[in-house]
Amino acid sequence: MGFLSASTGLTRYRLPDEVGDEVLSNVQLRLKRFAFVDIDQSMEERSFGWVCFDDLLDAEWATAGPEKGPYLVFSLRLDTRRVPPAVFKKHFMIALRERVAQLAADGKKFLSKDQKTELRDQVRQRLLMRSLPIPAVFDVVWSVRDNRVYLATTNTKVRALFEELFAKTFEVELEALTPVVLGLELLGEAAEGRLTGFEGSMFVPIRKVVGETLGQTVMRSESDDIGEKSDGYEKDAS
Amino acid sequence: MSLETVKAKDLALGQEFLTWIWFRSERSNGQWRTTDGIPFGLTFEGRVMVQSGEGEYLETAVSSGPGAELHEAKSGLLRGKKVHQAKLRMEEDGHGWHVTVKAEDFSTAGFKTPKVDFRLEEGQDPDGPFLEKMYLLERALFFFDQMFFNFLKLRFSSEWNDELNAVRRWVDATTGPTL
Numbered sequence: 001m002g003f004l005s006a007s008t009g010l011t012r013y014r015l016p017d018e019v020g021d022e023v024l025s026n027v028q029l030r031l032k033r034f035a036f037v038d039i040d041q042s043m044e045e046r047s048f049g050w051v052c053f054d055d056l057l058d059a060e061w062a063t064a065g066p067e068k069g070p071y072l073v074f075s076l077r078l079d080t081r082r083v084p085p086a087v088f089k090k091h092f093m094i095a096l097r098e099r100v101a102q103l104a105a106d107g108k109k110f111l112s113k114d115q116k117t118e119l120r121d122q123v124r125q126r127l128l129m130r131s132l133p134i135p136a137v138f139d140v141v142w143s144v145r146d147n148r149v150y151l152a153t154t155n156t157k158v159r160a161l162f163e164e165l166f167a168k169t170f171e172v173e174l175e176a177l178t179p180v181v182l183g184l185e186l187l188g189e190a191a192e193g194r195l196t197g198f199e200g201s202m203f204v205p206i207r208k209v210v211g212e213t214l215g216q217t218v219m220r221s222e223s224d225d226i227g228e229k230s231d232g233y234e235k236d237a238s
Numbered sequence: 239m240s241l242e243t244v245k246a247k248d249l250a251l252g253q254e255f256l257t258w259i260w261f262r263s264e265r266s267n268g269q270w271r272t273t274d275g276i277p278f279g280l281t282f283e284g285r286v287m288v289q290s291g292e293g294e295y296l297e298t299a300v301s302s303g304p305g306a307e308l309h310e311a312k313s314g315l316l317r318g319k320k321v322h323q324a325k326l327r328m329e330e331d332g333h334g335w336h337v338t339v340k341a342e343d344f345s346t347a348g349f350k351t352p353k354v355d356f357r358l359e360e361g362q363d364p365d366g367p368f369l370e371k372m373y374l375l376e377r378a379l380f381f382f383d384q385m386f387f388n389f390l391k392l393r394f395s396s397e398w399n400d401e402l403n404a405v406r407r408w409v410d411a412t413t414g415p416t417l
Contacts, residue, residue, distance in 0.1 A: 003368070003371060003372070003375070004354075004356065004367070004368065004371060006350060006353075007348050007349060007350045008348075008349045009345070009346065009347045009348070009349065010345065010346045010347075010349050010375070011343075011345050012344070012345075012379070068365045068368055068369065069365060069368075069369045069372075071372060073368075141372065143372075143376075146376075150375075154340075154345040154346070154347055176343060177344060178244075178248040178252075178342070178343045178344060179247075179248045179249075179251035179252040179255065179341075179343075179344055179386075180244065180247050180248050180251060182344060182383065182386060183251065183386070183390055186383065186386065186387045186390060187387075187390055187391075187394075191390075191394070194394050195247070195251070196239055196244075196247055197247075198247050198250055198251050199250070200250040200251075200253065200254050200320070201254060201398075201402050201405075202318070203257060203315060203318075203320065203402075203405050203406060203409050204315075204316060204317070204318050204406070204409065205316070205406045205407070205409060205410040206406070
């Protein structure tokens with residue numbers, strides 16, 4: 001799911017510290033330093049790094065550079081080898097029976113806890129070697145002019161991975177634009193105390209018991225006290 | 239300030255804002271203006287989640303339907319819940335955006351912009367459709383930020399008490415006399 005999809009998830013960030021010209025003039029070089037490394041031919045369980053926005057197979061930016069108009073664009077590629085639990089269970093059962101039979105042939109009865117753990121790891125490694133890494137790509141758009149970085153996912157684990165790799169690559173920390181952070185940016189640092197000390201209002205109408213007759217409680221809402229008084233909204237409704 | 243406290247403040251602020259824009263949108267028939275006077279539309283559409291409490295006392299209600307009535311969610315407001323997640327529709331000059339916003343961190347899911355044609359015509363800049371898509375995404379985010387800015391200004395002003403009473407009357411009125 002990326003920026004060009006019909007529907008996308010989005011996390012917004014800003015950079016609280018200024019990014020130097022040295023970083024901005026060497027974006028491609030820095031991306032290459034932390035580029036994605038393929039694990040199809042290895043036994044690695046996971047690999048992640050930057051790839052070209054236009055081509056997930058291009059970790060050299062041969063297709064296109066990261067600049068598009070006023071934006072810097074690239075993608076985080078994350079490949080993961082997975083063994084489905086049902087597949088693991090089946091193969092572990094097979095391996096366990098073979099081992100027990102082998103032990104019986106040697107005149108032994110039990111498999112220790114450590115031996116079982118070791119067997120479990122062996123089966124897992126064997127199955128991992130046979131499974132292909134599953135690729136996932138998350139687009140990144142950095143609007144330097146507006147001090148905004150957009151990541152095309154809301155997944156917490158991917159966000160953490162992205163934030164760490166971005167900080168390593170560009171030597172600057174990202175700050176997610178949560179309500180308080182966005183408020184600080186819109187209102188300025190002077191509003192910090194009000195935002196960080198924010199206490200929610202009560203939207204529930206405050207009801208008062210005004211009479212109790214023959215077990216029937218008559219409820220009256222606070223708004224009745226105000227009667228026809230305007231709430232002040234209509235006059236400035238836009 | 240601890241991370242937990244910061245998260246609690248984000249949640250409180252986000253929930254109050256989303257609840258407020260529901261109220262304001264209904265009051266103004268979905269008509270809004272930026273601070274520069276540019277008109278845009280914002281309505282709650284189809285699905286809203288309301289929430290109250292925390293930890294083991296956390297209560298959530300999800301209401302969905304074709305229109306913006308969402309009675310169940312409004313009943314939740316009367317019991318102290320606030321909007322935790324909402325599907326919004328924004329509009330400008332007949333173009334529509336759909337987006338689901340989470341109160342706790344303002345992350346957005348299912349973000350749909352007006353359609354962009356990615357078939358390139360001869361001589362067209364290959365980055366053209368991308369730039370158009372980014373313009374549309376940022377346009378909706380601009381409207382969102384404008385609403386948040388208006389909310390914050392009002393929230394920290396002396397007019398908030400009047401607004402609060404208006405919200406309470408809306409909560410009371412929209413849930414019917416039997417509740």
